[in-house]
Amino acid sequence: MKQKIGVYICQCGSNISDYVNVEEVAAQAEKIEGVALAKTTMFACADSTQKEIEEDIKSRQLDAIVVASCSPKLHLFTFRNVAIRAGLNPFNYVQVNVREQCSWAHSNNPKQATEKAIHLVIAGIERVKHSKALPAIKISADNAVLVVGAGVSGMRAAIELAKMGTEVVLIEKNHFVGGRVSQWNKLFITDETGQEVVARLYQEVKNHNKIKLFTGTELISKSGGVGNFDIQIQFTPRYVLTTCKPDWEKIQKAISLCPIEVDDDFNFGLTKRKAIYKNFPSELPHIPAIDIVNCNKCGECVKVCEEVDLEQQVEKLNFRVGAILLTTGADSYEPKKGEFAYQEIDNVITLQQFKRLIEISGKELLYHGKKIRNIAFIYCVGSRQQDGENKYCSRYCCTSVIHSAILVKEKYEGIFNFHFTRGVRTYGKQEILYNKAAKQGDIFLQSFEDSPTEVTSENGKTIVKINDILTANMEIEVEADLVVLVTGMVPRENTAISSLLKIPIGRDKFYNEVHPKLRPVETVIDGILIAGTCQSPKTIMESVNSALSAAAKANSLLRTGEIELEPTLAVIDKETCDWCDACAAVCPYDAIEKSEVNGKFVAQIAKANCKGCGMCLPVCPVNAIQLDGYTDVEMEGMISALVS
Amino acid sequence: MENNKTAPKILVFSTEKISDPAIDLAGLLKKHYPATVYSIIVPCSSAVKPKWILHAFEQGFDGVFIAADGSDCPYSETCTENTGKIVTKTHEIMKQKGIEPSKLKMAAICSVCTDPFVKHMKTFAEALSA
Numbered sequence: 113m114k115q116k117i118g119v120y121i122c123q124c125g126s127n128i129s130d131y132v133n134v135e136e137v138a139a140q141a142e143k144i145e146g147v148a149l150a151k152t153t154m155f156a157c158a159d160s161t162q163k164e165i166e167e168d169i170k171s172r173q174l175d176a177i178v179v180a181s182c183s184p185k186l187h188l189f190t191f192r193n194v195a196i197r198a199g200l201n202p203f204n205y206v207q208v209n210v211r212e213q214c215s216w217a218h219s220n221n222p223k224q225a226t227e228k229a230i231h232l233v234i235a236g237i238e239r240v241k242h243s244k245a246l247p248a249i250k251i252s253a254d255n256a257v258l259v260v261g262a263g264v265s266g267m268r269a270a271i272e273l274a275k276m277g278t279e280v281v282l283i284e285k286n287h288f289v290g291g292r293v294s295q296w297n298k299l300f301i302t303d304e305t306g307q308e309v310v311a312r313l314y315q316e317v318k319n320h321n322k323i324k325l326f327t328g329t330e331l332i333s334k335s336g337g338v339g340n341f342d343i344q345i346q347f348t349p350r351y352v353l354t355t356c357k358p359d360w361e362k363i364q365k366a367i368s369l370c371p372i373e374v375d376d377d378f379n380f381g382l383t384k385r386k387a388i389y390k391n392f393p394s395e396l397p398h399i400p401a402i403d404i405v406n407c408n409k410c411g412e413c414v415k416v417c418e419e420v421d422l423e424q425q426v427e428k429l430n431f432r433v434g435a436i437l438l439t440t441g442a443d444s445y446e447p448k449k450g451e452f453a454y455q456e457i458d459n460v461i462t463l464q465q466f467k468r469l470i471e472i473s474g475k476e477l478l479y480h481g482k483k484i485r486n487i488a489f490i491y492c493v494g495s496r497q498q499d500g501e502n503k504y505c506s507r508y509c510c511t512s513v514i515h516s517a518i519l520v521k522e523k524y525e526g527i528f529n530f531h532f533t534r535g536v537r538t539y540g541k542q543e544i545l546y547n548k549a550a551k552q553g554d555i556f557l558q559s560f561e562d563s564p565t566e567v568t569s570e571n572g573k574t575i576v577k578i579n580d581i582l583t584a585n586m587e588i589e590v591e592a593d594l595v596v597l598v599t600g601m602v603p604r605e606n607t608a609i610s611s612l613l614k615i616p617i618g619r620d621k622f623y624n625e626v627h628p629k630l631r632p633v634e635t636v637i638d639g640i641l642i643a644g645t646c647q648s649p650k651t652i653m654e655s656v657n658s659a660l661s662a663a664a665k666a667n668s669l670l671r672t673g674e675i676e677l678e679p680t681l682a683v684i685d686k687e688t689c690d691w692c693d694a695c696a697a698v699c700p701y702d703a704i705e706k707s708e709v710n711g712k713f714v715a716q717i718a719k720a721n722c723k724g725c726g727m728c729l730p731v732c733p734v735n736a737i738q739l740d741g742y743t744d745v746e747m748e749g750m751i752s753a754l755v756s
Numbered sequence: 757m758e759n760n761k762t763a764p765k766i767l768v769f770s771t772e773k774i775s776d777p778a779i780d781l782a783g784l785l786k787k788h789y790p791a792t793v794y795s796i797i798v799p800c801s802s803a804v805k806p807k808w809i810l811h812a813f814e815q816g817f818d819g820v821f822i823a824a825d826g827s828d829c830p831y832s833e834t835c836t837e838n839t840g841k842i843v844t845k846t847h848e849i850m851k852q853k854g855i856e857p858s859k860l861k862m863a864a865i866c867s868v869c870t871d872p873f874v875k876h877m878k879t880f881a882e883a884l885s886a
Contacts, residue, residue: 616781624781636867637867
């Protein structure tokens with residue numbers, strides 16, 4: 113039993129100490145037999161505190177430590193490494209969760225939160241008292257990653273993974289790669305178009321022999337765990353042979369013959385498209401696709417394009433990968449009917465529609481046949497909502513709208529831009545755009561959220577009105593030819609993959625990382641990573657940065673071909689065991705064998721197979737099995753401490 | 757549950773990869789449940805020994821809740837069935853010892869089941885208080 117235990121109670125800035133009296137917790141911990149020291153600390157994870165703990169272990173010859181802080185999912189390995197650096201076995205350390213499961217969960221009752229924290233810490237001390245030094249265990253892992261989503265984040269991550277030697281299965285639900293970025297024209301800062309960026313990444317993907325790209329493909333099943341996920345993917349037929357040579361004239365003819373017309377999602381409903389389609393001539397892969405949901409199989413396209421094959425079938429493929437990276441992107445906020453007169457007044461559109469409108473318009477900027485001169489941009493539509501669900505700032509939209517305002521003025525003469533803002537957030541280098549827009553004569557107005565901009569129709573004219581706080585709440589009206597609602601990002605409805613992989617969802621309904629700073633691309637599910645805008649609203653640069661981070665994390669996890677696992681193995685008490693087969697029957701891994709010891713048959717653990725699940729523990733009729741780290745003395749000691 | 761010193765004490769066996777993340781997420785989202793709920797992590801809900809549960813009742817816990825892996829168990833497809841057998845077996849022992857079997861509950865809590873967890877804790881605490 114450990115006799116010199118060090119206990120550290122973290123304040124986590126004030127995340128814990130605002131609700132838990134940490135000094136009281138330390139004082140109570142110090143009274144427990146075997147505790148050599150109990151301290152509070154501002155941030156237990158800070159480098160200085162880690163060094164302090166190391167020094168304490170060495171100078172006070174501590175034989176075990178307890179850190180009461182955040183969830184072990186965040187800092188278990190941080191403090192295990194502290195123990196290792198100080199010469200202590202990492203399994204003589206116990207982390208107690210007094211943040212997620214105490215101070216935050218009971219922030220409504222600080223007194224009870226403190227009482228609970230005291231009990232949790234004492235339970236941790238009881239557990240560590242009986243802890244054993246355990247050796248490390250490693251399993252083989254496939255150095256392969258499934259990347260879901262071939263937008264810029266997914267393709268960038270796939271390329272970097274491949275460069276680092278990791279095999280990549282890159283799947284894209286749509287028949288064309290590029291995601292949202294392929295819909296945008298010139299991008300800030302480089303002036304490259306979105307389509308050029310996508311084309312460059314696509315060529316790199318195609319040129320790398322470690323990347324297998326599948327379009328029109330979805331993940332449909334997953335089993336196994338980190339290091340060894342068995343996945344199945346399903347292809348939706350393109351209905352055009354992939355051997356089809358990209359003859360744009362032939363494709364154009366097939367498209368023109370198609371009698372079906374549906375709203376074109378690529379242009380956000382501004383135009384129509386046919387059932388056989390390519391969104392733009394250079395879209396990749398070059399082969400067109402058929403929207404079979406809307407296709408009536410009339411066969412007109414087959415007459416001019418013999419590569420069309422309407423009999424193609426759904427196919428499935430199996431792979432084994434070590435990790436899964438989700439880069440499934442986000443959607444644009446769709447304003448509700450009547451929100452700033454959306455769908456009530458004809459000339460009210462979203463920012464995304466406006467960007468496509470600039471792209472597809474010819475010599476004149478027209479909307480529904482009317483020439484556009486005065487444009488009113490209304491900011492923060494669907495973001496920073498006081499009463500709605502989207503409390504967050506979508507980050508990219510201020511920059512995007514100002515960039516679009518500059519582009520529209522560059523392309524067309526006689527444009528006047530009026531920005532109805534709630535404060536402009538063109539952070540970092542994006543401030544350059546704000547300055548440029550201001551210098552080119554754009555008018556910036558601002559209101560608070562409690563006095564929103566109003567859009568009304570008066571005598572056939574669209575009037576946008578604001579109480580402008582920049583001019584002492586002066587009421588200012590603009591007659592607008594076009595009103596652009598600056599809509600932000602919302603989480604994409606990926607119900608199937610979310611439920612398949614059980615990805616945690618945050619308060620903003622985007623996928624949730626373990627910690628935004630410390631583990632920004634990992635989820636609590638081991639081996640499942642997230643990047644790009646499926647995680648939160650991001651600019652393209654921020655998305656790509658997170659993709660690079662996720663690629664580095666996945667590669668560092670898998671590159672050695674083995675993963676270190678918890679050395680929690682079942683242990684048989686051979687004196688008590690009298691072989692009955694119950695444990696072997698329940699073990700999913702064939703990790704329990706029958707063996708003869710001193711003339712009697714007993715169970716024996718095959719260490720290479722044991723995963724430490726503990727399923728064998730409760731079925732033993734004579735309680736002859738213990739699990740390292742979860743022994744009866746540890747578990748019952750904790751239970752007793754919690755009600756002491 | 758403000759200032760409720762007699763609130764029933766509930767021991768939760770949560771699982772490291774599945775149900776404990778949901779309990780963490782409940783805290784992150786500031787979804788409150790009684791402060792007399794204490795969680796102990798196990799690798800899998802099929803690993804909970806009846807003797808630990810009985811020990812909890814002997815020591816003074818009013819209720820025990822197994823936040824089971826359900827069909828999400830990373831170890832075995834039969835996890836739900838196995839955990840169910842543990843509960844059935846423990847219920848029988850509890851009856852023999854004169855402990856009301858309803859004081860031991862089990863429900864599948866997935867890694868994002870924050871609302872179901874909070875609801876289970878509130879209703880279980882209310883039931884134990886009645």
